[in-house]
Amino acid sequence: MSKDQLLTKLWEQYVEITPSALKIHELLEDKGEEIKNDHIAIRTFNDKRVNIEVLEKPFLNVGYEAKGEYHFETKKLFAKHYEHATDKDAPRIFISELELEKCSADLQNTVENLLNSCDQNAFNNPELVLSGSVWNGNSQAVYKSLLEESEYAAWMYVYGFRANHFTINTNALKGFKTLEELNNFLESSGWELNSSGGKIKGTPEQLLEQSSTLADLYDIDFEEGTLKVPSCYYEFALRYPMSNGELYQGFVASSADKIFESTDVKLQKAL
Ligand code: OOG
Ligand code: NI
Numbered sequence: 001m002s003k004d005q006l007l008t009k010l011w012e013q014y015v016e017i018t019p020s021a022l023k024i025h026e027l028l029e030d031k032g033e034e035i036k037n038d039h040i041a042i043r044t045f046n047d048k049r050v051n052i053e054v055l056e057k058p059f060l061n062v063g064y065e066a067k068g069e070y071h072f073e074t075k076k077l078f079a080k081h082y083e084h085a086t087d088k089d090a091p092r093i094f095i096s097e098l099e100l101e102k103c104s105a106d107l108q109n110t111v112e113n114l115l116n117s118c119d120q121n122a123f124n125n126p127e128l129v130l131s132g133s134v135w136n137g138n139s140q141a142v143y144k145s146l147l148e149e150s151e152y153a154a155w156m157y158v159y160g161f162r163a164n165h166f167t168i169n170t171n172a173l174k175g176f177k178t179l180e181e182l183n184n185f186l187e188s189s190g191w192e193l194n195s196s197g198g199k200i201k202g203t204p205e206q207l208l209e210q211s212s213t214l215a216d217l218y219d220i221d222f223e224e225g226t227l228k229v230p231s232c233y234y235e236f237a238l239r240y241p242m243s244n245g246e247l248y249q250g251f252v253a254s255s256a257d258k259i260f261e262s263t264d265v266k267l268q269k270a271l
Pocket of ligand 1: 041042043094096164210235251252255256257259260261
């Protein structure tokens with residue numbers, strides 16, 4: 001699969017469960033904008049069958065290179081970001097993994113059982129990153145027990161391997177000079193933003209400002225009945241130049257820490 005095919009498939013799967021992202025995309029296009037992506041984020045567990053080293057493969061295969069590394073102690077997450085070696089317009093890739101050994105024995109058992117329950121060939125599939133929840137994630141009881149300890153683990157249980165979000169490159173927009181202008185436009189069009197840690201995460205001094213919508217709510221059919229579970233969100237990033245004049249390329253852990261919460265049910269007013 002080529003880079004463009006991989007990124008297109010990730011986008012198609014993402015908008016299937018994130019209709020608001022498609023609507024915002026179209027809203028901006030209707031204003032004459034040509035949308036570029038700053039980055040795409042993927043989530044996983046650090047079990048060696050599905051860890052970052054496994055999930056990064058399809059991206060390394062199409063010319064991406066590993067760059068920054070990030071630690072999120074409270075959330076028990078580790079992440080790496082990737083940049084394309086030659087195509088400067090290609091979105092960065094941000095892959096995070098839950099550090100299972102730091103979680104409770106219960107959570108470790110649940111995830112181990114989930115991974116053991118799958119056809120193990122699924123983990124060698126070069127398209128694993130496009131395969132969603134390869135396990136049978138249809139128990140509200142399991143979902144809720146994971147949710148108590150790790151919102152991230154609960155999200156993984158339901159949605160699995162796919163793009164968690166796409167991020168609009170705000171620098172490439174013609175009609176918005178600041179992230180605040182874009183946020184105001186989105187809010188006046190009726191979209192709700194994640195205000196955990198303020199609507200804008202990061203500062204010009206940190207060289208990256210980010211904001212995001214709250215994840216869409218998506219009906220999931222569990223064996224106990226249907227439940228609305230936050231799916232994916234849309235993010236907006238504005239980068240600032242470093243002293244050498246080039247735009248900062250990395251991520252900011254303290255901001256990312258809050259961006260993760262865009263899928264948190266606790267932020268949803270509609271529930
Ligand atoms: C990733 C959150 C972090 C960023 O841009 O800082 C992030 C996630 O929610 O999986 O995307
Ligand atoms: Ni992001």
